[in-house]
Every structure is written in structure tokens, then in C-alpha cells.
Amino acid sequence: MHLQLPSSLKGMTKLDRDQFTQVVTVPFVNVPVECIQTAKWKNALLTLHLFKNVRDLDPTSKTHKQVLFDPDVIKSKEDVINAVPSITKYAEESFDFTPITLTYANYSIEQVIKAILPDDLGKDKPINTGSGYSLIGHIAHFNLKDAVLPYKHIIAQVVLDKLSNVKTVVNKLHEIDSVYRNFELEIIAGEPNTIVKCRESKATFQFDFAKVYWNPRLSTERERIVNILHRDDFIFDVFAGVGPFVVPAAMLGCTVYGNDINPESVKWMTVNLKANHSKKSRNEYHVFNLDGREFLRTIAFPRIESYQQEVKGDDEKKWCLSSNKIVILMNLPDIALTFLDVVSEWLSSSIDGSEQWILPVHIHCYTFSKADNREEDIRTRLKSILPNVNDNQITCRFVRQVAPNKDMMCVRIVLFDNKKNEEENPTKRFKQDSSE
Template sequence: MIRRAFFKLRHRLYRAVIVPKFKQHRTCPSEDHDVFKHTKRKNRQNTANVTHITIFGSFDLNVFKVLGLTPSINAMDSVKQQFKPPACVKGMTTLDRSKFDDTVKVPAITVPVKNLQKVTKQLKKYGLKLKGFSPVIELEKSDPDFNGHKRYLLDPRKMELLNQLPVEIKNVLANENTRSNDIEIVDLKMSYSNWNFQEVMQAIMPDDCDNVTGFSEVGHIAHFNLRDQALPYKHIIGEVLLDKVPGVKTVVNKLNTIDNTFRTFQMELMAGEDNFVTQAKENGFTFELDFSKVYWNSRLGTEHHRMTKNLTYSDIVFDVFAGIGPFSVPATKRRATVYANDLNPYSYESLVKNIKLNNCDSSLITCSNLDGREFIETVVKDRLTAIYSEGTETEEVNVANISGIAVLMNLPALAYTFLDAFNGLLSGVENFNDKVPLPIAHCYCFTNLADASEKWSGDMNVELKHRVIDVIGGLKEEDITSRFVRDVAPQKWMMCVSFKLTREILCGTSTDDGSYDLQTYMTDEPPAKCQKLDVEADVNAV
């Protein structure tokens, strides 16, 4: 008997609060209808976005029924589709923001203000999360309960979850007087402002077109590497980006045409201001640059930090391809002695400016505007000669305080071709000081699976090591470490190879196994820096 009484009580509570018998709904009901007598409401509206309300007698969380749908896969797809921009914008090439206007239907419950916090906490993951809308909205001012109640919007895309609310949430809804006699369907007006950049682009671009939502930001500039099939949409892409991404004022597309001398790209303006002078923030440093004249890669911030974070006053750094200073400026701020160089006069100008902009000690850094090979054969040679000549001790060179010497070569398409410049670089040093740590070269390179497959069974690490050995000689595979930096393209990587510049290499003496002959490498000159670059590699690198 007790068991039967408990069963009846539970069944009655379930019917009264959660899923009572569904009743036929009416739109804009009259006040005298007994189903709606307790509400005394007429077509309540949210002043900004709610255009129409349908009220249902009884609190029924079967949202499929409330929306007039049967619980099926097609019904679910229909609900999800209404939270995407209208299909009519597909293929648009000239931006018409009015075409994005639409109306979506969402379920809502009315909650007393005093219970709002507790109810919304319980229903947080079921609430409507939509750009430009709050899940809690006001009742219409004409509603008699305007001051004491608010409406909480539910997400119809979570219908299945709404129909399976946990018991504890059901109990809260029952206990907090949530007006459990009705559930409402609210019409919300959607517009262009309610969709983000990715959603707008996915709606506009043809289905067979590659995703164009990926871009990089440098200060106020956003830049794309658009493929051919996206080019007809380049101007609308730029215009939408200006609307959707705060702080972006200029949008450009980088072309495949490369300045072979300075390794910079031509670009076209897609939208916004024709202003390419900007500032980039990286690891707490500020870099000013003209994006149309110098090379800058915002994806290398982690690498810049990794290579400079442990430098101290006892380190010496030779930055052969310094650019605007992403390695040199942090190294100088950490009190290392830095020799920075770049062939591009605009990069050199920015480098000097960024040293001042970041309040670096100018006495610790020397800047040069030379070709990389010339920089190695003059500045690097002079400094290393003074350091490794035994008995040398001047105010400028205190060998006892040197804990490490690093040579950074960040020109991935060509840097390895400059390595032979170190062969015999210190051949004029008679008494080589072995107490000073040998320089460590860090050379950045591109490698791809196709090249590695020709000789090295697809092992890109091995291919890269042997490419370095072929140029500089005097090394074995185990003398070189290789490290992955980042993906450049499918099956193409940017990597860093590191190795010691041994005494045999620097002084031009043969190794024990006679693995290289200095004269051979001195006469077999690598390609000049201004040779044609690998266009595909550099486009993806930037």
C-alpha cells in the first residue's frame, strides 16, 4: 500500500510539473479563455528582437512538439539550419547586409526575478547562446508581471537535452515557481550583426571552395594567402573582415610574386586603408614595420622566445638574417652582446628603430646592412678572430666572460647555402684558444616529403642533415640535431638544424676521416641570395 501511494504521488508530480498532456496551442489568445486566465498577457514582446509569442498551456519540455515538429533527424537539421545565415547569400560577391535578415524561433520560460539566479544556473548549458542576444530578456512593459518576472531563452538546438533534463533540475523548476503552466515560442529577429566572420564566409562561399577563414594579423593589418577559386570573392572577404574583427583597418592578399633580393611579397589591397606601416606585439616587445617592404611572420613568436629566453650578459649572438629584430631585440634586452644584420635596407631601418622603441642598450648591439655572406666574412670573422686568438684581451673582448656563442640563420629557403662561408673562416688564427666555447649554428630550413623520398626513404630529418653536410662538410649525421618548428604546408616543414662550428671547420683543417676538402667547398659556390626562391614554400611560410 505504501509503495502504491508513493508511486501515485511520483506520477502525479511528474504529470503536473514536467510533461502533462500536451494541449493545442493558440496564437495571441483572448483574455477570457480559461487556459490563459492566469496569465492576463497579450502577445508579449521583447522590444528589440522579439516579434511574436505563441503561448502553450501547460509546461511541456517536449520542444519538438512545441515547435510543431516530430522528433526526427530531419526536424533536428531544420532547427540547426535556422541558426545559419539565409541560403540566399550563397555566392554573393557584393556585400548586401540586408540579405542576412532572418527570424528564428526559440522556446522560453518565464521566471520570477527572485528565483532567476538559481534557475539560470541550473539551465545554463541549455540556454540560448547567440551573438547579440542575452538568454535573459525583459517582458513587455504592458505585461502585468513586467517588474517581477523575466524570460529565459532556451536553445532549440539542444532539444534532445531539454527533453531529458536531470531530475534535480526538474525539481528546481518545480520549486522555484517558474510559471510552469506555460512555455512560449519567441520569434527573434536575426541580422548581419549576429553572425561572426566564419559563419558569414561559410554561408557566402561555394561549398567546393577552400575555407578562407584563416588569416594572420600584424597590428591593424590582416593578410590572406587566397587560392585562385577564392579570388572572385576577395573584396567581400575583406569587407566582412573589417566589419567583424575589431582593430583591423587594412586587409591584403599576398601574391605569389616574390622580390628575389629581399624575400618580400607583392600584395593587393582587398579592403580598408592603404596603410602598411604598423606595429606588431610579440612576447612583450613592440616591433614597428612597413608590412609591404619587410618580412614578418607572426607565427614564429614561440620560436623567437625559445631561442632568446635563456641568454645572459655572457652570451654573444650573431644574427645573420636579423630582419626587423625579433631575435636581436629580445637578446639585447637580456644583456647579451648582439651583432645583427640584414640586407634589406627597410628591415635595417626598422631594426635600428625597434632597438630604440624597446629601450635596448645600444652599446650591446651592432647593426649591419650587408649581404649574409659578406656579414659572415667580415663582421663575424673579425669578432671570432679576436675571440679565438690566444692572448687577446681587450676592453671589447673578455674571453673569460664568454659562456656561449650563437649564430642564428633564419632565412629558411636559402640559409643553408651560406654555411660554407664558415669553412676556413679563421684559417689565419695561429694560436686557437680552445678554452672559449665553440660557436653553435642554428640554421632554419624548409624540408618536404618529396625531397626526402628521393634518397632518404621519406625521412625529412635525415634529408635535412645531409643537405647541411653536403654544403659545409666536416660533420657527421650524429653531430647535427634537427628540431621541428612548424608546418608550412601539407608534407612540408620548417625546421631548425643545430651543430657546433668545430675548430676543423673554422680553421679549414681536415677531419680525422678526411670527410671534406676545404678547397672543394671554397670553389663550389652556392647560389646567390638573389636566386629565384621556392615560391610555394615561401607563400605558405608567410
């Protein structure tokens, strides 16, 4: 139902809930109780936030219910008969119109905010007018543009009113810090508490959202990676954050090495690994607080070589781990691609017997691209960084759209694979996240 809210709401900066109350007239039919569940209502029913479209006729009636219809769809008795033929008899007998009172509670967040903000906001350039937000535990996170800031407090109050699980509303103030991957935020409503708990990939995560990086819109991508891992794989996460990749990998039974330059991320990654640790999974985890290049040079590459030599020299392990792999994750899209120069150095050095290594190395590196041909753009950039890797060792795929002309992409580089390259769960299908 299209609701025309009072024009007096426009530009409101202090929430007056009473101004949302209005009386509208809608069509109805009195229907026997036994017909309610069996009738095919299609899109004819009146659908509003926190509103019952099937209600009692009166306190004494137990045989019939009053069914309310959308006045934009149903305008006459004939419309009801055409939309729901099974109640023709009851439409003939009781079709009529009745006034109903709608209050602030009956409007969604989007409807309330749209009614309050001036119509000219976002006309010249699309902006987040307040209906777009992320939920992280008990926090609703906004990224409001300057034009919307005068209305930030009323937007935050609406969210607190409508979402019972939200206790704190924050707004991003600046771009993500390229070193620690966090951003300054302000609490615009609710409790001054930024330590959150949330669940993802069957794991529980806890962290201080004001001091670390966490993007819930990447949950689909993280799930995709977790689903291609096998028990006993070796995982090296160069920019691990609070552990969205390494925690579920450890739960799966992988040996994980999580690294992050932000000490606060390392603190919470350790908390999350311990909290989700299970003796049944036999998981082994190691946590580091190093620069990404230092982690690759001093931890990842030496351990990879050690594992390869260990497996190559042990026939039982060679057989047991022949279907496993080493995975290097590099999720820092702004600059992760540039860290591959360390991989190039490693490949150029003398790696004894690497052609006989049992465990292939799969590198998943994330980047952004604005080019018309995203894959060609990424491959061109890679050639200057990784001249010792062939085109057939590289695959690119779309992850999500982050801006109208900017995509997040994942490039997979497969090294030392003497077998046919493993497909990334071709039987599984993952939705593409195109939200900003």
C-alpha cells in the first residue's frame, strides 16, 4: 500500500511520533475462519509494518474474521472476486470499506526516513539517505554523507525504535585507515558500547568495532572460501583481522596462521580462536602481529617449505595429505596486490625440489578495479608484480560491487600444482553481493 504521509514531516530534526498518526480507509471482507488458511490471497492483502490484516470481527465472534485488503489493488467487489475467487460468496455478502488508524509503529524504517528527509536530497548524486546500514551485533553502522548529517540523530532514533536488537547507532567519520584498517566513528544514539558479539560460519566473534575492521557484507565471500577448505589444509592469512577466515578454518581442522599489523585485531583474533577452539577438530593455530611482508618472509614461506619437505619425506603423510593444499589469504583490497612482490622474490629464489612438492599453494588476493575490463586490468597489473607466474595459473572472479563503477575482485594464483587444478566447489552457488 502506498502511504501518503503528511508533508509537515519533511525536514523534521526532532522525532515527533504523533505526527505519523493518520486514518485511512481500506476494503474488507468477512470470511469464515476455516477459509483463511486455504484461500490464495496473492498480493491482495493489506501489508503494513506491525499490522494484522486478518482481525477479529468482535470479541464474541469465533466463526468469522475480517480480512483487510490493499486499497491500491482492491477497489471494488469485483476486484476481490478476481483476485481471490474462493471467497466470492463472502465478498458478495460483506464487501465494504472501513477506516483504520495507522501510527508511527506501522511504518518501516525506510518509510519513516523517506517521509522526514527533504525530497531534493540525492537528486544530483545518489547518496545514502539513511535507509542503508549494516548490522554488527548490537550496532547499526551508517556511512552518512554531509547532506544527511543534520538528520543523523533522528535517523538513529528511528533505528533504535524499530530494531529491538540494536542498542547503539554509529556513523563512520573518515575513510578506512590503510595501515590498521579501522576508521573513526561517532556514536549518534544509544549505549556507548562498541564491543560486539556476532555469529558467522558457525563461529562466534567478539571484537571492539571502533578499533578493528569488520564488514558484514563480506560474509558471503568468507563463506565461499571456508567451503573450499579441507580438513588438514594449511592456512596463512596475511591480513587476518579478528579472524573471520582463520577461526572457521581452525574449527574445520585446518592448521592456521593468522597475522595482522593492528595489535587490537590480533588481540580479538586470539580471543575468537580460543573461544571457538574444539579438541574434536584437532585444530592448530598461530597468531602474529607483523607487517604483511615480514609475515610472508619470516613465517609463511619458511613454514610452507618445511611442510613440503616434511610431507615429501614421509610416505604416510604424502598419501594422507595428497588431496590437501596450502592457502594464502590476502584480503586488503586497496593494496594487497602490491604485497605479491614478496611472492615474486620467493619464487625467484632457489627452492630446492619445488617441482616435486606434494601440496599446491593457492593464493587468494583481493583487489579493486574500475576498468571496463576488470579481469584484463588485474592481469596487466599482476604481470608487472609476478612475471614468473603464467596466465593459466591465474583466475579472477567478481566478489561485490562497492561503488557504481568500482568492483571488489578476487584473483586466485595456483603454484606448485602438479595435479589438475581443483575447482572451487562447482556444485555450490553463491549469490553476488552488489550492496554498497
